[in-house]
Amino acid sequence: MVRIISALILAVTASCALAAEPLQLVDNPPDRHVVVKGDTLWGISGKFLKQPWRWPEIWRMNKDQIKNPHLIYPGNVIVLDLSDGTPRLKVAHPYQNKLQPQVYSEAIQARIPSIPPDVIEPFISQPLIVEDKQLNDAIRIVATPEDRLLVxxxxxxxxxxIPDVSIEKWHIFRPGKPLKDPESGKTVAHEAYFLGNARLSKPGTPATLRVTFAKEEISRGDYLLPAPSPEIISYVPHRPDDRVAATVLSIYGGVNEGGATSVVTLNRGKNDGLEIGHVLALFRNRVAMSIDADGRRTNTSVPEERYGLAFVFRVFNNVSYALIVDSSKSVIVGDSARNP
Structure with a gap:
C-alpha cells in the first residue's frame, strides 16, 4: 500500500529573531534523498541539518502554504538546493526525478511522524498524568462481582x-505521587498508574463494565477516564514565540536520571504558552566546590551548561510531556528547559 508522506511545515521568517541563527548543514551532506516507507522527518532532516528539528525552515514555507502543504510520496526525490547561497530543500521536478513513474492508486492521508510513533504512543493513549480537575471528575469503581478483591x-x-452512555471505552488508573511545581510548591498534577482498559457493557446505576486489558490487577476504588482513540500527529517542530522557562519535574519510570528517548514531565503547559511541537533546550545549573587553606568547603556557581534538546509532544494545562531527542549527558530532575 502506498502511503502519502506529508512534509513538516512551519512558517518561519528570516526576520524572526528566534530564527536568526543560520542553518548549519552536516559535513558532506547528500545532494538528494529518495523518500522510502518508514522514513521519519526527524531522520531525513538529520541527513542534511546539524539541527534536524529546524527542517521546516529549510523548506522556506510561508503561512499560506501551511494550509495547503506539499505532499511527498515514496519514490519522490528531495533535493538540496544551494543555488542562492542559502540551503533549501524541495521536491525534484519530474524531469529531475530519474525514478520510474509510479501510479498512486490510493490517496491515504497518513502523515509521516517527526519522531517514531511507537516511542510516544503510550504517552498519548494512556492517562499517565492526571490533573486535579480530571481527578475530581473521574468515575470510580464501586463494586466487583461476588465481592472479589481484584479483577x-x-x-x-x-x-x-457514567454521564454519557455513548462512551464505551474507558481507561482504568490509580493516582500516584503528586507533581509539585518547584517554584510555587503547589501540586500541579498527579502521576497515574495505568491499570488497563474497560468497555461499557450495560448502562445503568451502577453501570456494568468489562475489563478488556489488564496491565495490573484492578480493585474497587480505582478510577476511570474516557479513552478516546490515540491520535498520532505529524508534529511540527518549532521554537516557542515567547519566552519559556520550565523545569524537569520527573522522568517517566520513576528513575532519577534519563537520556535520549526518555520522556520527562515539565512544569509548564497550555496555560504558560507551551504547545505541541515546541523544541526546548536543556540546561544544567552547575556548582563548583573548592576547599580553602583552612580546610573549609565553599561552593561557587559557574555558568550553566546547555547539553540537549527536548521535544514537547503532549500538553496539559499546567504540565507537559517532552521527549529527550538529543542529550550529551544524563537528564536529571531539576534541570531547566528553555528557548533554544
Whole structure:
C-alpha cells in the first residue's frame, strides 16, 4: 500500500529573531534523498541539518502554504538546493526525478511522524498524568462481582456516575505521587498508574463494565477516564514565540536520571504558552566546590551548561510531556528547559 508522506511545515521568517541563527548543514551532506516507507522527518532532516528539528525552515514555507502543504510520496526525490547561497530543500521536478513513474492508486492521508510513533504512543493513549480537575471528575469503581478483591482481563465490575452512555471505552488508573511545581510548591498534577482498559457493557446505576486489558490487577476504588482513540500527529517542530522557562519535574519510570528517548514531565503547559511541537533546550545549573587553606568547603556557581534538546509532544494545562531527542549527558530532575 502506498502511503502519502506529508512534509513538516512551519512558517518561519528570516526576520524572526528566534530564527536568526543560520542553518548549519552536516559535513558532506547528500545532494538528494529518495523518500522510502518508514522514513521519519526527524531522520531525513538529520541527513542534511546539524539541527534536524529546524527542517521546516529549510523548506522556506510561508503561512499560506501551511494550509495547503506539499505532499511527498515514496519514490519522490528531495533535493538540496544551494543555488542562492542559502540551503533549501524541495521536491525534484519530474524531469529531475530519474525514478520510474509510479501510479498512486490510493490517496491515504497518513502523515509521516517527526519522531517514531511507537516511542510516544503510550504517552498519548494512556492517562499517565492526571490533573486535579480530571481527578475530581473521574468515575470510580464501586463494586466487583461476588465481592472479589481484584479483577483482571475478561472480568466485570460496576461503576456509578457514567454521564454519557455513548462512551464505551474507558481507561482504568490509580493516582500516584503528586507533581509539585518547584517554584510555587503547589501540586500541579498527579502521576497515574495505568491499570488497563474497560468497555461499557450495560448502562445503568451502577453501570456494568468489562475489563478488556489488564496491565495490573484492578480493585474497587480505582478510577476511570474516557479513552478516546490515540491520535498520532505529524508534529511540527518549532521554537516557542515567547519566552519559556520550565523545569524537569520527573522522568517517566520513576528513575532519577534519563537520556535520549526518555520522556520527562515539565512544569509548564497550555496555560504558560507551551504547545505541541515546541523544541526546548536543556540546561544544567552547575556548582563548583573548592576547599580553602583552612580546610573549609565553599561552593561557587559557574555558568550553566546547555547539553540537549527536548521535544514537547503532549500538553496539559499546567504540565507537559517532552521527549529527550538529543542529550550529551544524563537528564536529571531539576534541570531547566528553555528557548533554544
Amino acid at each position: 483482571g482481563s475478561g472480568d466485570s465490575f460496576y461503576a456509578t456516575g
